[in-house]
Amino acid sequence: MTTTNGNGQSGPKLTLWEKLYFPEILRGMSITIRAFFRPKFTRQYPEERWVPPPVFRGRPVLVMEDETHVERCVACGLCARVCPSLAIEVQAAETELDKERYPERFEINMLRCIFCGFCEEVCPEEAIIMSKDFEITFTDPRDTIFGKDKLLIPASQLRDRLEFLKEYR
Amino acid sequence: MIAIEALIKIVILVLVVLGIVAYLVLLERKVSAYMQDRIGPNRVGPKGLFQPFADILKLVLKEMIVPEKANKFIHALAPVISITVAIGALAVIPFGNYIVVGGQKISLMIANVNVGVLYILAMSSLGVYGITLSGWASNNKYSLLGGLRSSAQMISYELSLGLSLIGVFMINGTLQLDKITMAQSGGLWNIVYQPLGFLVFVTAAFAETNRLPFDLPEAEPELVGGYHTEYSGMRWGLFFLSEYTNMIVSSAVMVSLYFGGWSLPFVNYAHMAPNLAALIQVLTFFVKLGILIFIFMWVRWTLPRFRYDQLMNVGWKIMLPLAILNVLGTGAVLLAIK
Known part of the structure; x- marks a missing residue:
């Protein structure tokens, strides 16, 4: 009243x-x-770290097969095409392997990436997926472009997300 | 000899009080954090216990900015007035009965003046000058508004503050804090006889110390920083220190007048060694003081700020009549008993 x-x-x-x-x-x-x-909600960050659930969209990474150490990517360029912030750049080249094409250069500009996950969604090979890594900091703008050295992660470390994608995509 | 004794007591008291104030700031941050489901500062030293030193170091190292068109002299003077009257009021508080050093009795209060509480009221009234002058000298509209508000608020609440204490003076027949404490040490505390007076005094004390729910002179959402908008560095720190010292003074007055000061019920100090008794008394006093200060903080982190017209309404239309009623009621009862 x-x-x-x-x-x-x-x-x-x-x-x-x-x-x-x-x-x-x-x-x-x-x-x-x-x-x-009452008990407090505070997490003492640098000591107590949060492990995100598989739904979490962290920094995009390239899946690398565990035995062969070859990336799944076939350099089709769909991710670069769909990326709304134009953060991905792929340079394709030929290879002797079955997949015939591989990315000679694969770069993600982490200053541009908006973690939308479109690249993951559009990828026909499940080669680029979102990881759990959210601790991305730089002190130099030149460090912000991640090449293959930083992007390639073994599939065994990404199992959570790969299983999540199988189930829900 | 008396001068040296007083000087030593002053130095000890000022150092102790400033130390307590530094840790009160940490306590306030911890209390606020715990009431908001947070942990609060815990990085500097074990459990964050060195945080006050970090805070003070920061304040000392920061630049003291003086606005170009400010009145430089008064701008510098105002924080000094604030802290001086805040610490000065502590001179007549009895922290214990007496200690014996070299066969001589040394009373645990700096000055035993016969006007006692009146001196404290006078000092806290002077405190308004620090705030008003700082608001005026800053040459800033928000500072000026904060200063004006504080003067209006303090004048409105000083009346009920003084009137609410009259009941205690009528019962104990003295203004001296040590005699009031003595009178309570045998029997019941004054709060039993003066519950209404105590409530009025607590409310007025919140307004006097400019703390929430009556912190209109520095209401951040309306006045930026209020009277200390144009202050930085250690000058701002002095205002901060004086706010907390005022809190100690109000709590100490409450302890002495309403909660039996350094005395404990059912404890007879006559059988103890005088210095042991003094130690227990001082500890008792500070525990009581701590509880009251915690209540100050508890209220601050519970209540929202009053609106300005509500503040004036409460002061003049509720607090003042209640205080007068309390005086009349106490007088009537005392007459009836006699």
Whole structure:
């Protein structure tokens, strides 16, 4: 029930008990003292790290087969094409392997990447997927372009996300 | 000899109080954090216990900016007034009965003036000059508004602050804090006889110390920083220190007047060695002080700020009549008993 409260502003009409101030103040104080003894939500970050669930979209990485150390990518360029922020650049080349094509150069500009996951979604080979890595910092703009050296991650380390994609994509 | 004794007591008191104030800042941050489901500062030293030193070091090293069109002299003077009157008020607080050094009784209060509480009220009234002058001298509209608000607020609440204490003076028949403490040490504490007066005094004390829910002089959302908008570095630090020192003074007055000061119920100090008794008394006093200061912080992190017209309404239309009612009621009861 709302009505004017005497100051020309609308608000709930207070009972006499509430108008006495002190009982209500004590009620408020009992709420804060209970909060005082509740367990805290704070995570002590550098010591206590969070391991994200598989749904998490961290930094995009290239999947590398465990035995052969060859990337799954066939350099089709779909990821570069779909990328809304134009962060991916692929340079294709021929190879003796079955897949015939491989990325000679694969670069993601991490200043441009918006972690949308479109590259992962469009990839026909499950070769580029989103990892759990969210601790991405630079001190030099030249470090922000990640080449194959930083992007290639063995499939065994990415199992969570690969299984997640199999189940839900 | 008396001068040297007083000087030693002053130096010890000022150092102890400044140390306590530094840790009160940490306590306040911890209390606020715990009430908001956070942990609070815990990085500097074990459990964050060295945080006050880091804070003070930061304040000392920061540049003290003075606005170009400010009144330079008064701008520099205002924080000094604030801290001086805040610490000065502590002179008449009895932290214990007495200690014996070299066969001589040394009372544990700096000055035993016969106006006692009146001196504290006078000092806290002077505190408004520090705030108002800082607001005026900064040549900044927000500072000026903060200063004006603080003067209006302090004048409104000083009346009920003083009136609420009269009940205690009527019961104990003295203004001296050590005699009031003595009177309570045998029997019941004054809060039993003066619950209404205590409530009025607590409310007025919150307004006097400019703390939430009455911190309108520095209401951040409306006034940027209020009266200390144009202060930085250690000058700002002095305002900060004086706010916490004022909190100690108000709590100490409450302890002495309403909670039996250094005395404990059912404890007879006459059988103890005087220095041991003094130690227990001082500890008792500081524990009581700590509990009251915690309540100050507890209230601050519970209540929202009053609106300015509400503040004035509460001060003049509720607190003042209640205080007068308390004086009349106490007088009537005292007459009836007599």
